[in-house]
Amino acid sequence: MNEIRIFSPATVANVSCGFDVMGFCLDSVGDEMVIRKVERKGIHITRIEGFDLPYEAEKNVSGVSALAMYDAIDVDFGFEIEIYKKIKPGSGIGSSAASAVGSVFGMNELLGRPFNKTQLTEFAIKGEALASKCEHADNLAPAMFGGFALVKSVSPLVILEIPSPEDLYATIIHPQIEIKTAESRALLPKEVALQDATTQWANFGSLIHGLHTGDFEVIKNALHDVIVEPHRSKLIPYFNEVTKAAINAGALGSGISGSGPSIFSLSKGIENAINVKDAIEKVYAKTGIDFDIHVSKINSKGIKIIN
Amino acid sequence: MNEIRIFSPATVANVSCGFDVMGFCLDSVGDEMVIRKVERKGIHITRIEGFDLPYEAEKNVSGVSALAMYDAIDVDFGFEIEIYKKIKPGSGIGSSAASAVGSVFGMNELLGRPFNKTQLTEFAIKGEALASKCEHADNLAPAMFGGFALVKSVSPLVILEIPSPEDLYATIIHPQIEIKTAESRALLPKEVALQDATTQWANFGSLIHGLHTGDFEVIKNALHDVIVEPHRSKLIPYFNEVTKAAINAGALGSGISGSGPSIFSLSKGIENAINVKDAIEKVYAKTGIDFDIHVSKINSKGIKIIN
Structure with a gap:
């Protein structure tokens, strides 16, 4: 096998x-990539469609993660990478993570899987860092492992795969506005009240418990963010209206996807998820802001080979 | 049935x-209480052994929780309470919680169980508040439900029962020193760094996952407190020596039990827990400070009727 085509999913x-520390994997949104073994040594990005991204491997997220992996192996051949980008960079649903895991996953398959998924994620962190200026793995881990992934720590990299109920669905709206990463980061508080932090870990522990037990009431009660959302939601137009409409339409919870501007909602069952989509569309249709909206099953497999 | 004898367990x-937000229940340490239906209306504490505590119901933790429950029922009889206190007040292993849950659990049994365990815990919160000056349930919940209990919120009271592996054991040392609650509270930071808070909820989520999956490596990696322990441990003599000795002897983790001065360790299997006990004893034997030390299985049942 000298060539492989893969689906690299979007993530929340x-x-x-x-x-x-936490992320989950989407099913219906993702990039496609072709990875090819070639005689010419090194990493060569030969095609990019969808968005305008650099071809130089050192300046491309896929290229940087591929180079990190290439440096760790000793081969007398190289790899070509084609990227069919469908996740818009800056949308907040793991566009760079999809690119970063795609190249290393594909190369690993062509090499006969010398690395495990945690090792591959370590290479991908290098690519992700190019995009986000810091080493984090909360999009990479669910893209690589599928389902819900808890990044217990980055150094050493410890990823825990959290089970989730079969009929959990996500609705994602991506308002077509740009949020500068620097602006979003600047809004993060450096210090938080101990009481709020305590509420947050009670919620997070409950979420892990709810996902393990498949108890939707527990999941619903856990999906609150008292730390970051009050600050970052200011950058997302009509955030409160969207989350309110989602909850009223039956969502378990709603929140900012990554650092935004996308907003995710989780629902029990596809019917609820579609009702939530309809309710959110109604809110956004009035705003004059362009948007994409998706309903997706939680993707329990993560990145995969396609034909 | 007009009289019942109960075992009300210590908790961490x-x-x-x-x-x-979290606590677990001990097996080998606890109070005994006798609850008796009597003609004389009201709540009457008729016997207290072990420690010197007030007999007036309004001033006694057991009495206050019993009164909270008594106010919620309409009966033409009363209850007598006998307390055989074995958990020293102020030891940090839920002495007041054991007293608070004991009376209401016993009364509920004699009444034919009109209340569920969460409702009983709501009454017990009133008694606990007398001792600790604030309404909290992280000792009450494991005493009432057994095992590991996550108090998701106090108002409304939501308690989640977290499963734990069969062969998980605790070692508890109680140095016979007094820590004033006010002093211990004063050491709590009002604000914490977002980065530390993030580490804490990554750990806490991992702990919930490790308990669900019975993965001792995950539990071990999760048992760290970067928020409170660095402050409160200063009040406990030889804290660092004890936790170091415990880890070296095979403990999964060690930390402050409640607000101290007791220190808990968790281990896989009773042999490890006994090795940990021996190692801690060696540390404390040299200090000249009196101490109690216990090894206990995690008590999965919680408070119970005894003969």
Whole structure:
């Protein structure tokens, strides 16, 4: 096998109470990539469609993670990477993470899987860092492992796969506005009240318990963010209206996807998720702001080979 | 049935990363109480052994929780309470919680169980508040439900029962020193760094996952407290020596039990727990400070009727 085509999924990081440590994987949104073994040594990005991104491997998220992996192996051949980008960079649903895991996952498959998924994520962190200026894995881990992933720590990298109920669905709206990462970061409080922090870990522990037991009432009660959302939601137009409409339409909870501007909602069953989509569309249709909206099953497999 | 004898267990609150929201229940340490239906209306504490505590119901933790429950029922009889106190007040292993749950659990049994365990815990919160000056349930919940209990919120009271592996054991040392609650509270930071808070909920989420999956490596990696322990441990003599000795002897983790001065360790299997006990004894034997030390299985049942 000298060539492989893969689907590299979009992901939702933070998941309300799990700021910086939790993410889940989407099914219906993702990039496609082709990875090819070639005689010419090194990493070569030969095609990019969808968005305008650099071809130089050192300046491309996929390229940087691929180079990190290439440096760790000793081979007399190289790899070509084609990127069919469907996740808009800056949308807040793990666009860079999808690019970063895609190249290393594909190369690993072509090499006969010398690395496990945690090792691959370590390479991908290098690519992710190019985009986000810091080493984090809360989009990478769910893209690589699927389902809900808890990044217990980055150094050493410890990823825990959290089970989730079969009929959990996500609705994601991506308002077509740009939020500068620097602006979003600047809004993060450096210090938080101990009482709020305590509420947050009570919620996060409950979320883990609710996902394990498949108890939707527990999941619903856990999906609150008292730490980051009050600050960052200011950058997202009509955030409160969207989350209120989602909850009224039957969502378990709603929150900022990553650092935004996308907003995710979780629902029990696809019917609820579609009702939530309809309710959110109604809110946003009035605003004059362009948007994409998706309903997706939680993708329990993560990144995968396609034909 | 007009009289009941109960075992009301000691408990460990906080469990390192679960400050204010998590506790577990002990098997080998606890109070005994006798609750008796009598003609004379009201709540009457008729016997207290072990420690010197007030007989007036309004001034006694057991009495206050019993009165809270008594106010919620309409009966033409009363209750007598006998308390055989074995958990020293102020030891940090839920002495007041054991007293608070004991009376209401016993009364509920004699009444034919009109209340569920969460409702009983709501009454017990009133008694606990007398001792600790604030309404909290992280000792009450594990005493009432057994095992590991996560207090998701106090108002409304939501308690989640977290499963735990069969062969998990606790070692508890209680140095015979007094820590004033006010002093211990004063050491709590009002604000914490967002980065530390994030580490704490990553740990706490991991602990919940480790308990669900019975993965001792995950439990071990999760048992860290970067928020409260660095402050409160200063009040406990030889804290660092004890936790170091415990880890070296094979403990999964060690931390402050409640607000101290007791220190808990968790171990896989009773042999490890006994090794940990021996190692801690060696440390404390040299200090000249009196201490009690116990090894206990995690008590999965909680408070219970005895003959």
